[in-house]
Amino acid sequence: MTESSALRTDRYELTMVDAAIESGTADRRCMFEAFARRLPNGRRYGVVAGTGRLLEQIRQFRFTDAELTWLRDNDVVRQPTLDWLADYSFAGNIWGYQEGEAYFPGSPLLVVEGTFAEGVILETIVLSVLNYDTSVASAAARMVSVSLGRPIAEMGSRRTSEYAAVAAARAAYIAGFAATSNLEAGRSWGVPTMGTAAHSFTLLHDSEEDAFRAQVKAFGTDTTLLVDTYDIAHGIELAVKVAGTGLGSIRIDSGDLPTVVAAARAQLDDLGAVNTKITVTSDLDEYAIAALSGSPVDSFGVGTSVVTGSGSPAAGMVYKLVAHTDDDGAWVPVAKTSTSKVSIGGRKDAVRRIGADGLAALEVVLVGDGPDGEPETAPGQATERELLVPLVTNGTIDERFLGASGTERARAHHASVMRELPAQAFRLGRGEAVIPTIYR
Structure with missing residues (x-):
């Protein structure tokens, strides 16, 4: 029997679901986004990793009798929520940067669309996988770049x-x-x-x-x-x-x-x-x-x-609610605006602008509503490479990103992406992101 990943999470994920079920907002359509406000340790680029592992964890995110019994015995949530959890299986959509892709501050690395309950419950598993694996991959890429x-x-x-x-x-x-x-x-x-x-x-x-x-x-x-x-x-x-x-x-x-x-x-x-x-x-x-x-x-x-990520054991990613639907089904951008932890609301897509020399020049985050529940599509310009790809569609995981073959796919993609980065990306000294991020 496959081991459940459902309790590899924080208690407040379940208590939020519990309260949302009570208030009648648990089924509101929502868009969550995983991103990093900055790169760790003054680095010039990061490398996305963990996507294949994360998809496996989402597949295993099921509440069996063992998990439900523990939650009931420890008074974590009430019976209506236990009933909801018993039937839980993520049925929404997930888009993400391909594993092995380079990323920069503000890059929308993972976009999760579903009900509030089914999306918010994944926050901890998303961040625990992506923060660690991305940190390791980013450090490893730096080592590879200087190994000649x-x-x-x-x-x-x-x-x-x-x-x-x-x-x-x-x-x-x-x-x-x-x-x-x-x-x-x-x-x-x-x-x-x-x-x-x-x-x-x-x-x-x-x-x-x-x-x-x-x-x-x-x-x-x-x-x-x-x-x-x-x-x-x-x-x-x-x-x-x-x-x-x-x-x-x-x-x-x-x-x-x-x-x-x-x-x-x-x-x-x-x-x-x-x-x-x-x-x-x-x-x-x-x-x-x-x-x-x-x-x-x-x-x-x-x-x-x-x-240990060569001094940066976590990539600093966060998982935020960036939009939800109103009573008419229209998407409403939402964002935290207090202190320095400011987020940009709205449903997003992203493209990387490639210069005439074949090198990355700009990270462009597209903000706005897209048709039929999908992120806004990028302009069909030859100089802009689309970054978000479908990972889960209506609850069905794209098998190409799983297992050993998915790992090899990610490795090959990473190698091609590294050839796009300007030479300055591979300097070891502290510096800013090698290309800027703009919002359009």
Whole structure:
């Protein structure tokens, strides 16, 4: 039986539904929007991730007898609401930026249309998935952009929760990482997996040489030998002695990496292992990877930094009611206007203006009513790319965005989007969004 996601939410989602049922407003047609007022940490672009996971969570958002019993026993909501929840299944429409897409301040990343009750109840699950996955993907994209085409593996499972580890591996892969150490991400989402041995394997054996021989016997000479348990230079000498000059790779997990890597490359070449690759995995982030741009590193492994969003563990997204219908069925824009948390009301669509050079120049958010319950369509200009795509139509999820195939689709889309961004987008220093957002 599929596990329910219905209680992965905040209590006030259900109490709002309870009060709206009491007041007779629960069935009013509403439009909710997920967006970010700003990019985290002075970054120049963000990367949308989590859409495929979110759609799976929405599919599993059902209140079985177990959930209903718990809600009843804990007096969370009253009986009419329990009856409504028992039949809940999202039946509205959802549009969103494709997974892997770049986004900017104000981009309407997800637009949810339905009754107030069926839309508001999704707020927490929407934000918990998109905020984390997008944060990871945005950090991962920065790392990929400075890796100069060299593959990066995600290795952060032990630096986050067991559930977040799977989500992080998927998000990093969408943003261009080559593989993950997490097996569940491989099983659930089709992310390539990698990994050989840790220092404990070396310490288990009576000598480093014995450990290398055991590993080569098990996996062949194309394996990766971890050479920094004791002395790196001696470890490299033993690795080539055991595996021969056809050794696949060595891994270095400590030391002053630019200096250590240069010495390792020279030593490998002197020993005749000219094709043996060097992988480094020592607390890397985008800045450390950039600092190694001139070093003979062949691949990277990143853990803590990527699964924590490289200093921005949440993307800062919010989920707001932006419009509802009046008694005549016409859409009425609504928005919060207090303090600095100002929102722009109204139903929205979005296009990205592409210049004659093929590069993104402007994020255009279209505000206004659209025909027949759909967001306003973008002008059919060749220089404007439409950003919102249908994800759920009358409760039916578009299967193309789910599972391993959806993950690959998102990865391919991300790669194409990155080619649209101006070169300034990939500077690591703090800065404003690389293209401005306007409302039309």
